[in-house]
Amino acid sequence: EVQLVESGGDLVQPGRSLRLSCTASGFNFYGYAMHWVRQAPGRGLEWVSGISWSSGSIGYADSVKGRFTISRDNAKNSLFLEMNSLRGDDTALYYCAKDTSGSQYYYNYIDVWGRGTKVTVSS
Amino acid sequence: QSALTQPPSASGSPEQSVTISCTGTSSDVGGYNYVSWYQQYPGKAPKLIIYEVTKRPSGVPDRFSGSKSGNTASLTVSGLQAEDEADYYCNSYAGSNRYVFGTGTKVTVL
Numbered sequence: 001e002v003q004l005v006e007s008g009g010d011l012v013q014p015g016r017s018l019r020l021s022c023t024a025s026g027f028n029f030y031g032y033a034m035h036w037v038r039q040a041p042g043r044g045l046e047w048v049s050g051i052s053w054s055s056g057s058i059g060y061a062d063s064v065k066g067r068f069t070i071s072r073d074n075a076k077n078s079l080f081l082e083m084n085s086l087r088g089d090d091t092a093l094y095y096c097a098k099d100t101s102g103s104q105y106y107y108n109y110i111d112v113w114g115r116g117t118k119v120t121v122s123s
Numbered sequence: 124q125s126a127l128t129q130p131p132s133a134s135g136s137p138e139q140s141v142t143i144s145c146t147g148t149s150s151d152v153g154g155y156n157y158v159s160w161y162q163q164y165p166g167k168a169p170k171l172i173i174y175e176v177t178k179r180p181s182g183v184p185d186r187f188s189g190s191k192s193g194n195t196a197s198l199t200v201s202g203l204q205a206e207d208e209a210d211y212y213c214n215s216y217a218g219s220n221r222y223v224f225g226t227g228t229k230v231t232v233l
């Protein structure tokens with residue numbers, strides 16, 4: 001069974017850092033691009049960041065560029081999101097998501113989602 | 124990098140059809156055939172229902188169909204059923220290793 005399990009969400013003060021993790025199983029993790037997508041309470045989906053299978057191509061939403069860093073460890077079937085200088089508007093459920101693209105140069109579509117990990121930024 | 128524009132809500136009676144629009148630009152929806160649609164129930168993760176503008180994953184009823192014209196993509200749900208009441212989001216590749224989601228549409232079955 002294809003599965004993505006996120007962890008690392010927490011209550012954190014503004015300005016602090018947090019690292020999210022996602023462990024994949026049931027598919028060849030190294031073969032596909034991966035993403036983080038977030039959803040603030042009562043709001044819509046927002047793409048946060050994506051990374052190609054080789055980590056050679058990375059993209060960020062303007063709202064997190066310079067503050068968040070995506071990375072992956074293909075040997076450990078794991079995806080990460082390092083979040084620095086957190087703000088109140090980063091409060092959201094963060095989903096790990098699998099793309100169908102095996103390319104360095106573009107994405108196709110997301111076909112698998114995790115259940116999400118909750119990040120709350122508040123003093 | 125603005126969100127794709129969707130109507131906040133749409134509704135229809137059982138067995139009727141409802142169409143949801145998703146308007147972007149030539150840099151996203153109009154520039155690529157990588158438009159997908161997701162269905163989301165409250166408290167649940169999104170589920171893929173349409174990919175590459177018109178294709179349906181296995182297991183998704185053929186009541187769901189997608190199309191695109193210029194910078195606007197559309198999702199049509201024909202023969203509405205009670206279980207179709209959910210939030211729907213479009214998504215498009217936007218170049219330079221970026222995605223953009225739509226603002227979301229809440230579908231109500233009257």
